[in-house]
Amino acid sequence: MEEERALNFIEQEIVEDIKNERYPKHIHTRFPPEPNGFLHIGHATAICFNFGIAKKFNGKTNLRFDDTNPTTEKTDYVDAIQEDIKWLGFEWDGEPLFASDYFDELYNYAIKLIKAGLAYVDDSTSEEIAEQKGVPTEPGKESPYRNRPIEENLDLFTRMKAGEFPDGSKVLRAKVDMTSPNMHMRDPLIYRIKKEHHHRTGDEWCIYPMYDFAHGQSDSIENITHSLCSLEFKHHRPLYNWFIEKLEIFPSRQIEFARRNLTYMITSKRKLLKLVEGNYVDGWDDPRMSTISGLRRKGYPAEAIRNFCEEVGMAKRDNVIEIELLESHVRDVLNREANRIMVVEDPIPLTIANYPEDQVEIMIAQNNPEDESAGVREIPFSKYLYIDREDFMVDPPKKYFRLAPGKTVRLKNGYIIEYLSHNEEDGEVKSIECKYFDNSKSGEDNSGIKAKGTLHWVSKEQAVKVQLNNYEHLFSDPTPLAHEEKEFIDLVNPNSLTINAEALSEPSISSAKPGDYYQIFRKAYYAVDTKSTGSPVILNKTVALKGAWKDKSKK
RNA sequence: UGACCCAUGGUGUAAUUGGCAACACUACGGUUUUUGGUAUCGUCAUUCUAGGUUCGAGUCCUAGUGGGUCAACCA
Incomplete structure (x- = not known):
């Protein structure tokens, strides 16, 4: 019954790698969230993609928290992220992993680099470093600390770790190429001092590796064969490979794909936070949010999200997918699985x-x-x-x-x-x-x-009152971020939630439990709200039935 | 006036790697129906432009045009 789908460009690369025996053991991917926020529909596509590819090639997928910045990361998020991934229907290999588990190894990698003359401690301020890096159109300038003797670098870096220097006073930089047209190769920072409490390692460390010196190395430590990430990391790849070469570690392969955008949805953690903090929505799991927990509360089945990700494909060009495609998958699953019920709205x-x-x-x-x-x-x-x-x-x-x-x-x-x-x-x-x-x-x-x-219809005597939370798109514009003259927050749809507390249902609704879903006959699919305690039953509108008839006599 | 990436319908992806542009969504129009739902049938493309190679180009080459990405002690 399973239909053979054409391989996307990444799958084709993997087939090549298998044919050439580039990775003799199994294919191993990873999903690497930073525990600093809730997962959203954009993450869902990355999850489906990483887990889906591993499954397709009989491989495995790790869940690894990229927790190298103690300022923003929290254990609460670690738990919520795991719950969302499980709900989507995926199982990671073994226990959840953490980049912070590799801090010792990463530190030793840094020492190795210093000893090889490929990293140095820089006393420049962040402004000076930015100045040295310059602009993409012309070569940068070397730091005055670039040619410190190896012994001095070793001493300084050890003392950085020992906490002898204040935050921001020194950094460790890789010695690559200040003239490279690729900004990431202009002696990137790889360690910074942050005397902050880490959610897992506590106060053990006061220096933390940067993304470029943690992500790829973690991939190698875990023998990840294919490290799939979004297009904006393309420019990091030469550096990713540089570290693999200089450190002589497992050669994971990074391949980039275009992140997927949906009409009427935003997937920026900062902007999502603004909606929550400004009380435009009722928390991170508000049914209007693009978060996985929001979609779940709205009644989107995990299977529909998986089917959507599978169908939408994968490529390298910019895209804005119409939300109607996701909605059609939601209807498809719900039509098959939701019990019908009669509710009179007015x-x-x-x-x-x-x-x-x-x-x-x-x-x-x-x-x-x-x-x-x-x-x-x-x-x-x-x-x-x-x-x-x-x-x-x-x-x-x-x-x-x-x-x-x-x-x-x-x-x-x-x-x-x-x-x-x-x-x-x-x-x-x-x-x-x-x-x-x-x-x-x-x-x-x-x-x-x-x-x-x-x-x-309902019978007057036996009818039961229910509350209908009728949701529309959170934004009144399909691409709320595409307007230079308008803030996305000003495009929030004032009618995104209409509460109907006067609806009457047939009595069978009384047995409904949070998370149950129904098709209200001739109207829409609804899910019982997670906070619904029983009387009245609170139903969240998932998506309307297609409904073709329009009263053409009205304007 | 840097480097890198991308370009197929309204939308997202395909095209056996040089051989009749396909699938899905949307929209519109039929059929069926005790849901104006579902199902089912049909309609909607000079493959960004201009040259070139070839019996044959969405696919290869050249030039152009358009869009994107990169300059956080974020990831």
Whole structure:
């Protein structure tokens, strides 16, 4: 059943590497988050990609926290990140790993470099170093400390580690090439002094390696074969390889891909933080957020996210993927798996004139027409019902299939009814009266009546109030970051959340638990909120059904 | 006036590596339907431009155009 998909450019490279026996053992990838924030949809694509490729080639994937900057990193994030990855359905090889576990090894690598005359302690200030590096269009200048004797460098670096110097007073730099057109090769900083408490190593260290001297080396230590990262690290690759060569360590291979962008979503940790801190949303897991926890709370199934990542492919060009593609995968999974339920959003009383006053009939409804095994449920039917305001019009346009004067419709899982009369006050419909055909009961209909429309309904006596959190895109513009004259924060959609506390559900909703998802018949998919305690049940709108009909008489 | 990367429909990716531009989403129009859902059928492209190589170019070569990335003691 599995369809063979064309290999993307990275997979083709891996096939080549396997053919050439570049890596005799298995393929090994890694996902390297920095524990300084929550994972978002952009990370999800990287996760699916790294784990997916390893799986495809019978390899393994490590989870490694890139925790080399104690200023911003926290254990809370470590836990949340693991939860998100597990929820997405992936399993890393062995225990979670940490770059901080390699601090001793990394330190020894630095000593090795110094001894080889390939690294030096620089006393320049950060401004001076920036000055030396210069601009990309012209060569940089060498630091006055560049040619310190090896012994002096060794002594100074040891004392840096011992805490003898204040923050920022000295750094360790790799001696590469100050004239390189690649800024990252102009004697990059590899160690800095930071007398700060680290979330795992505590106060053991006061010098910390920079990204370029931690990430690639960690890859090598873990025998990572393919280190897949986004395009902006392309310029780091020569340095990545330089360290492998000079340190004579395992030759991991870095390959870059284009990060994926989605319309109506942003994936910058800083900007996401601004939304949280400015109370534009209700926390990191607000259903409008692009965080994995937000999407989860909104009701996006992990499978839909995985399918989306698989289908969207991988390339090197800039891209903005339409959110509709993700949404179609969400609908696809939910259509298959969500039980249907009837909920009236804006109730109007409907009385069936010829139905016995005190009778309550139990109707049998299919939970999911796409899945026989989902079974059936019982729905009470009676003389007094509610239907949705949207489903009745006094003066309907041409192709209106719903209830109107002179019209006949099917009540889903109930009877066919025909309009008799209605009451209006100040132009607003207050109630409707119909008659039913007692030989038109769902499943045993021999009335011969054809009803074009089918409506959902609830029985007045047994209906249960529920709260509907109706979400729209967080931004009113598909690309909120693409406007020079406008801040993304000013493009927040004022209608991104509408709360409907007056909706009435059929009684079976009472058994709903947080995380359960439903298709509200004819409307949308909803997930029970994580904070829903039972009465009323709180439902978060996941995504609307496609719905084609539009009232063309309105403007 | 540096270096590197990228360019296929409205969107994202394909094209057996030089052989009829395909798949999915979106939009629009049919069919089916006790969800205006699902399913199903159909419609929507001078492959950025100009040259060149070739029987044949989205693919190779040259030039141009457009877009992106790089100058944190962040990752």
